[in-house]
Amino acid sequence: MTIANPIDRAKDGIEDETTASAGTRPERVGVLLVNLGTPDSADARGVRVYLKEFLSDPRVIEKQGLLWKLALNGVILRTRPARKARDYLKIWNTEKNESPLKTITRAQSEKLAAALSDRDHVAVDWAMRYGNPSIRSGIAALSAQGCGRLLVVPLYPQYSAATSATVCDEVFAVLGDMRAQPILRVTPPYYDDPDYIDALAVSIDTHLKTLPFVPELIVASFHGMPQKYIDKGDPYRAHCVATTEALRKRMGLDASKLMLTFQSRFGFDQWLQPYTDMTVKKLAQDGVRRIAVVTPGFSADCLETLEEIAQENAEIFKHNGGEQFAAIPCLNDSEPGMSVIRQLVLRELQGWL
Template sequence: MPADHPAVPPARIGILIANLGTPDATDYWSMRRYLNEFLSDRRVIDYPRWKWQPILQGIILTKRPFTSGANYRLIWNNEANESPLMTITRNQSAALAKAAAARWGDRVMVDFCMRYGNPSTASVVARMVRAGCDRILFLPLYPQYAGATTATANDQFFRALMAEKRQPASRTVAEYFARPDYIAALAASVRRTLGERIPQRLVASYHGMPIRYLTEGDPYHCQCQKTTRLLRDALGWPEGVIDTTFQSVFGREEWLKPYTVKHVAELARQGVTDIAVISPAFAADCIETLEEINGEIRDAYIHAGGKDFTYIPCLNDDPEHIAMLTDLIADNLGGWV
């Protein structure tokens, strides 16, 4: 190249994993910025802007940052001064980078981003392009597809590509709810937590969504049901031991049922005194698992008369999970490596 030519880094392949997001801190303004970005996403709340934004800006974002901040403080990683989701996703990225280096050497660069908050998708895509990534594989960490999770993460990735002068070739990884190695990792996590004990009921609690989304073509509900069925088969447990429920209901619209918090209370009232709860839709523990399930939902069960409540952690950076994600990545790198 001529002496005055801009430096050109060696070509690399980027692997970018993405999770939902997290506030930078638990104070009012940090929470408000995060919630505003999240709840302004039309994939999440699809009401007309003229109708929704006055409610969001005038009512919800006046009060909710205080309550959400208080909930985050209950689980906050004070040592690192960040949310557990940030800590776990960073650890997942580091473990995947190590596995990728062992398999493909320095041709591959692994990083992570968040759909909402930091590190933003745009900033990490820009960093990858500057590092020489002329191809990027984008992996949303959602086993089941939903418009409000997988699709909006992909949307943000494509928006980030639009800002690049030298736009890399790109691929997105599809949902992986029925992969045998994913189901095997879930089953292993159940056995690791429970040992040989089979609780009276294992509740598979998935993040909820309005029923309307299902009728409009979102496959999320069906994929959650299949994940539960495949998990039961992998465990070899009889029918009726595992229930599928949905949590994190928001607003007045009817959401997918049964609602987890009501279901566990009803189990307790029916005399079920020993339950475990798993969250197959979450690749990493977060506010919905550490505070909602292990707090609000646990309390509802105990208050209704339940006794033994066991929360089964998400797969997080467990070696079996990392091995599964590495194989998933390899399957999607065909022709690139």
């Protein structure tokens, strides 16, 4: 078992494999973990490069017309990067000079590789949909190791076109440039998978026991999405609801004790409601003094959990009368979290191992 070193990857794409015959390489299986992405540096330039790639994806912003391009290049990329860079600096892994999302995703890849180490024909790697290491470089690294079969693992429990589907878009684009394509599988969303729900419940219970207070309720905050995307048929909201309902059942809580909200809205369109920040504010104003927030839509802690929830929303809650606020970590590379990824991968590799 080997893990490809992203530093050694070719950044310019998949090399032409006309000189290599498929029959000369041992058949291997590549597993590629993919998360959303992160800037390469916590400064305005790094954030600008990242945001330009992210916001230029028609899966993320569907109307990529002239007005949007003018707004993106004339306003957003001139003003937003410096502000978001300050937010990234609040949570940046200064030791490794990278975002926590990159640190955690790498750790997930390494631990998965260790768990599959008894299968010497499996290679594990990781990538980001936006930024580095790229999906293209990840596939190149696995291809260079002779992986004729590829399992792509989008680390999004709930499916949406703006996350899961765009991973597939990029994978297909990379494969479209390859002469010798690997056989491809993609793991499905796991929003109501019993292993995932159980891992969430165990993680929440574990962290609640470490708190110096007992929350009056738990807020389950998912990343938001424009309502019009749901109206067009995206199943994301239904998946978030299913996750929350399954978690309530597993933990023995009703809707008043485990609330569903959506965060991170952007722009002027109506997004999925109720909004996390407005909910947190109203709870405090209504006399709730102690809450915990969990983010079941994120497989790894990132800007949206460590800064937006743990800092911004904590401040909103306390500013409006709340007293004690806890942000429960994502599953990350914890044993419950790795168990979810491991079981998902092993199930989808059936017939290949």
